[in-house]
Amino acid sequence: MKNNLQVYNTLTKRREQFVPKEEGHVRMYVCGPTTYNFIHLGNARPIVVFDTIRRYLEYLGYKVIYVQNFTDVDDKIINKAKEEEQEPLALADKYITEYFTDADRLLVKRADIHPKVSEHMEEIINYIRGLEEKGYAYEVEGDVYFSVRKFADYGKLSGRSIDDLVSGSRVEVDQRKNDPLDFALWKKAKPGEPAWNSPWGQGRPGWHIECSAMSCKYLGEEFDIHGGGYDLVFPHHENEIAQTEALLGTPMARYWLHNGFITINQEKMSKSLGNFFLLRDILEKFDPMVVRFYLLATHYRSPLDFDDEKLRVAQKGLERLSNSYLQLSNGLKLSGHYDNGKKVRRAAEKARIEFGAAMNDDFNTALAIATLFDLAREVNTYLREQQLDKSALEEAQRVFDDLLAVLGITLGKELTGTENIDDLMNLIVILRQNARVAKDFTTADSIRDQLQEIGVVLEDGPKGTLWKHEEEASGLRGKIVEVIINIRQISRKNKDFKTSDLIRDELKNAGIVLEDTPQGTSWK
RNA sequence: GGCGACAUAGCCAAGUGUUAAGGCUAAGGACCGCAAGUCCUUGAUCCCCUAGUUCAAAUCUGGGUGUCGCCUCCA
Structure with a gap:
């Protein structure tokens, strides 16, 4: 299979011809959210960007296996759960559900596999044991660390040298580590924290190991695309590379893709700065397609x-x-x-x-x-x-x-859940056209205004009148019937019984029966 | 301190060696009862500044200025 697809690879800092390892197939892994809150707009960007990349690869004819994980075991989740007096896993699960609510609205396709950390303890523990056996990991009192200096290529993704990292380190040094740069593969549980049995006692995985273990399980060695936000380059993806390549001896992924940030007044939108907007708050004011369009109207690597x-x-x-x-x-x-x-x-x-x-x-x-x-x-x-x-x-x-x-954008399609209003709208358009031909612009404009109030917009063009309605509106059909009845009242008042009878007959065809009573007109 | 990215019209945003995409906004014109919408026309003689390389640069190189990011959890 041929393509001319060029992708920018963070690993090589160049645009490269995209050649998947296996002809016609693409295996991709994207780092998903840590689920302890609703997602914000900054989280939404990679979700939409990589969904679009996946869609394009499929458009090109590739068979894509798309994996996106959920980090459901994590310090932040534990802390939030403590605050809310909840089980951490229950909290994480809740926000996974909420994640899908948001992602679905943006028309993000589900990944083929959405693995969770909590369901892959065995794979993670085996992975760490493998690293221990190969001499890349060591245990200190129930914690297990990765020996960064034993992995010769450390820093190749983020373009750093170990010495630069040491001198610039802002992290408080944990004296038990052999080297300040070593990072946790397994963390010993403190009392009351969620914990799993392991050869090193009760504990839970470090942050980075999940992606190594789960990507390996579902995509194998040297998969094609690994994606995520630019802030994951270091340390997260760097550490993933160290773990994976130390254990397997093969490159983790062929192409590393990273999206740029959403900014507010040129500053990164982030949880720590507190300048974030929850996606669902934005969706209160804007159509999901607008948000998706906005996210895609700029190149994914630009801020x-x-x-x-x-x-x-x-x-x-x-x-x-x-x-x-x-x-x-x-x-x-x-x-x-x-x-x-x-x-x-x-x-x-x-x-x-x-x-x-x-x-x-x-x-x-x-x-x-x-x-x-x-x-x-x-x-x-x-x-x-x-x-x-x-x-x-x-x-x-x-x-x-x-x-x-x-x-991943739909336009002007019938929205699901919207009632069919074609028949009624056709009737209204005809009635209004009659009024316009008769130069009865008062009636014609009144009809347009009434429709506008219920969210239906009319446009008169050279080929007749078109209508459209903005939002998914339930009960729209009923509202339109009310408008038609109003139109009919006017014609009855004007003794235009030809029109009012026409309306009644047409509505009958549409399954709506009018009954004129002294109190007014009712319909069913 | 270390490493890196970016700087294009009023705004947003493509373009990485050879006549400066597209969108929004604005102005004028056309269709038109009005509204909405659509079509046409108008806008950077120039791409932060500067010194170079080149037949040729927004695009490459050096220097400068500005903004931002990573180096701690973050997409």
């Missing part, structure tokens, strides 16, 4: 500054694409067989090619999105034609669908 204004800009941009997509769907209904669609076809083809070229360039989603805007403009221009060629529009729609699927 990305956050504020509401930036999300509003993303929203406007996404609306432009949405409008185009909607107009395209509508145009399709009016289309036939004509031979004027050459330009659109070419634009669709061009978009597909350029989108691929952009993504091949280290997943340049910012540039890839620009190709969608180019396509939207061509489509919008074509839609002004009197005659629309069906197959050309279908081709454009297919390209939109395929490329948006890679980005």
